[in-house]
Amino acid sequence: MHEFQEQQRRAGAVLCDRSTAPHARHFCCPNAEYIAARDDVAVFDLSDRVQLKLTGSARVKFLHSFCSNDIKSLADGRGCEAFVTNIKGRIVGHIFVFVMPDAIWIDSGPGTVETLSGHLGKYAIVEDVDISDESANRGDLLLSGENAATAIANFGVEADPFVIGQHVTHAWQGHAIDVRRTSMLGVPNFLLSVDRGGITQVWQHLIDAGVRPAGAEAFEALRIESLFPIHGQDISDENIAQEAARTELAISFTKGCYLGQEPIARLDSLGHVNKTLRGLRIDGDVKIDAGALIMPSDDDQEIGRVTSVAAIPGQAESVAMGFVRRRFMDAGTQVRVQTADGQSAASVFTLSSG
Numbered sequence: 001m002h003e004f005q006e007q008q009r010r011a012g013a014v015l016c017d018r019s020t021a022p023h024a025r026h027f028c029c030p031n032a033e034y035i036a037a038r039d040d041v042a043v044f045d046l047s048d049r050v051q052l053k054l055t056g057s058a059r060v061k062f063l064h065s066f067c068s069n070d071i072k073s074l075a076d077g078r079g080c081e082a083f084v085t086n087i088k089g090r091i092v093g094h095i096f097v098f099v100m101p102d103a104i105w106i107d108s109g110p111g112t113v114e115t116l117s118g119h120l121g122k123y124a125i126v127e128d129v130d131i132s133d134e135s136a137n138r139g140d141l142l143l144s145g146e147n148a149a150t151a152i153a154n155f156g157v158e159a160d161p162f163v164i165g166q167h168v169t170h171a172w173q174g175h176a177i178d179v180r181r182t183s184m185l186g187v188p189n190f191l192l193s194v195d196r197g198g199i200t201q202v203w204q205h206l207i208d209a210g211v212r213p214a215g216a217e218a219f220e221a222l223r224i225e226s227l228f229p230i231h232g233q234d235i236s237d238e239n240i241a242q243e244a245a246r247t248e249l250a251i252s253f254t255k256g257c258y259l260g261q262e263p264i265a266r267l268d269s270l271g272h273v274n275k276t277l278r279g280l281r282i283d284g285d286v287k288i289d290a291g292a293l294i295m296p297s298d299d300d301q302e303i304g305r306v307t308s309v310a311a312i313p314g315q316a317e318s319v320a321m322g323f324v325r326r327r328f329m330d331a332g333t334q335v336r337v338q339t340a341d342g343q344s345a346a347s348v349f350t351l352s353s354g
Helices: 003-013 031-037 059-064 112-122 148-155 199-208 216-224 263-272
Strands: 042-045 050-054 077-084 089-098 104-107 129-133 140-144 165-171 175-181 189-195 212-214 275-284 294-295 304-311 317-325 334-339 340-348
Touching: 003 304, 031 042, 031 212, 031 216, 042 216, 050 165, 059 104, 059 112, 059 148, 089 112, 089 175, 104 112, 104 189, 112 129, 112 304, 140 148, 140 199, 140 216, 148 175, 148 189, 148 199, 175 199, 189 199, 199 212, 216 304, 275 304, 275 334
Parallel strands: 042 212
Antiparallel strands: 042 140, 050 104, 050 129, 077 089, 089 104, 140 189, 165 175, 175 189, 275 317, 275 340, 294 304, 294 334, 304 317, 334 340
């Protein structure tokens, strides 16, 4: 059997449960996986992500009052990215919201269920809303790449026209698949939320159709290049919402009152933050750890710290993410990053500059 076909067979056989994430560093060739997930199509196992279901007559009003984006404006089949914030406007959670006729689904990063449920649950007791953790019942696969919509057509869903946040529930071979267009990566990408009984079958069907299975090495490189943060690693309740640098995607300044709205609006009126999440491109084969210092190009003062880092598969280059002070935020700004062997030159990039 051809090596790649064998890797495809093994990938379908070893789709892991939530307790073993990240499920694989790679399945065959990290460089090929990275290229496919950007220029063609690849599938990632993200089945350790958290999925919460909100029901009850007050669910729309409730979530609208506790997150940064405009939930009331979302029709059935639409969604958005948002921050759940505390009274100080600081980030308690970073979520995707998907509105259905009878429920609202929240999709969030791994390990966030206790924080989100605990925060929202404090307020749900006074509203007609029920919050249930469905993470054990459903898992996510992420289809990424320019041909991702073509791969989804294999399930009978025409997803090519979907805008970010648009979603649909589709029955396939006795399983319910929620196809959700997201803003997770800088290339077309869709979360497939599948019942646990069908997730391996869906994974294998994609691989049999020629979709390349891809692992954490390719995903981390793409995630950091897209400045998509992980709550608890890149952002936390230490950060006010605008510092995450996803304002256009995740914050509405016209929706009205919500918990944390006042400090967020006040910061918007000032016109700037003192620090913000930025990407760093670093040449060469260097070892950089989370927490590494970020410094100006011409002195040793600390202007930030690395929160995530990944090598670009197949290239002598790494990308990192971290908060930097306002004077160093512009794309192309030259800085230095602490490495295991000293320091390495880096160039700042933003969400729009790539």
